[in-house]
Amino acid sequence: MELLQLKYFLEVARLEHMTEAARSLHVTQSSLSKTIGRLEENLGVPLFDRIGRKLRLNEFGSRFYRRAERALFELEQGKQEISDVSRQEHGTLELAVTTASTLPQILREFRNKRPDIQFHVQMLTTQEMVTLLHRGEVDFCLSSPPIKGEDIECQIMFIDPILVAVPKGHRLANRNSISLTELRDECFVGVKRGYGTRDLVDSICKSVGFEPTYVYEGDEPARLSSLVEAGIGIAFIPSTARYSGEHIKYLKVENHELVREIALLWHRSRYISRAALEFREVVVEYFGTISKQTN
Template sequence: MELLQLQYFVRVAHLEHMTEAAQSLYVTQSSLSRTIRRLEESVGVPLFDRIGKKLKLNAYGQAFLPRAEKALFELEQGRQKLLDMRHPEQSSIRLAVTNASTLPQILQTFREQYPHIPFHVQMCATDEMESLLEKGDVDIGLASLPIHRDTLEYEIVLNDPILIAIPNTHHLAQKRVNELSLNELAGESLIGVKRGYHTRDLVDQACTKAGFVPTYILEGNEPARLGAFIEAGIGIGFLPATGIQTADDFSSKVRLMPSQPPLMRQIVLVWRQETYISQAAQEFRRVVRGHFAKSAENQKNYENNS
């Protein structure tokens, strides 16, 4: 059994089409077919059911695929470790991020401290991030709980309060801190991110538990841009504290208040189990921990001064 055979098998298994697989691998279809047949001869069973140029993994192929993927993953991890040992100055990092609001500051700090380490960032939803991590296409993820795949590990780096942002012209803005109950928002015009975002899921679940269905008049993809609509008095919003940074950074036209009961999301660093963590990735994790430790301190100061 050869490494090339495993690489070709995994690609064909994912595409289930010989022509497309050959094109993606930059080899001829005949060469790819011969390599797959040699692998099948080596393992002693057919791995695909063939219908013309289309292939479909059979029961043998389905049983073999996760083992082949794991073998390739482990070999790549070994290669990465050796490269890191020999040329630590050439280390790089691949990131997948679902929480974008804090990323510019994190990357700025990382680049200032480690200008020689290149990085590549993909902005994506949680399920895509988990898939990229599982396949080894990225090294580290930055997301919110929950993480669904058992193959992934995570470290909680911040408990991030979700604050209620109320235009100062609204009567609820006159409430004292910690006096605003969530059920007082029943029937109010709300502004928030679209369904599928973890923050939205938390808010909707809390509102349902408080006895009402939230009424959204504006939904967006980028939490950082919702503040302008709240400032304009369009509605009341729910904003993660990390997206606001500090109270002084936010407009004087908006009152920020915690809800009762409190709403909280947990921000996590995520990586695949048994993955070799490069020196670059370790330094990135250190920068992330430091950034969120500072954010937690800023939030504590804000609460003490409110």
């Protein structure tokens, strides 16, 4: 059995299509088919059920998939560990976030500390982030809500109050706080379903008898403040994402503990490089500082 066979098998299983997998792997379809055939011959069983042009893992394939994915994962961790110990290369930190409001400050602090380390950041929905976490394809995730799992380590970093942002001139702009039920007839701007803060807010609003009416739903949380400022709608915005401009008023929510938890996540079995450990230290120090400022 060859490593190449395992790599090809995993890609076909993920895409469920031989042609698409061949394109993704930059090999010919005939070469890919022969490699999968040799793997099945070596194992003595078929791994896929052919349904038209689609390929679906059968019972044998599903069992083998978990083992193959784990085997390649461990080999990749070994490669990273040797590279880190031997200092052959500085490498790149792989980061995923569902909440980016604190990210610029954290990355600035880390870059000041380790200017030799590069990083790659992806803004994802909660489910997309969980998929990468389970595959061990990211060093750390900054997530709200926290995620728990057998292979996921979760450390709560900060309890972040969620505020109601209204434009100056709005009927509520002279208030300092507001009850959720008073927002029943308002138009909102927000992120799409699947992002932690949106799902949390929708759930709490529903518990008090209404569902927010969204006139804008996007995947760029940073855009919400400019939409509020333009009078397009009001928004639920975490305190860490508060815009410093003069044209938005932020109201506290009465009678409900409307907060989100920000957590740092990592795969329990993924090798943590020295650079990654230093990044975690920066995150802990940053949230420790803002916690003292807000208490």
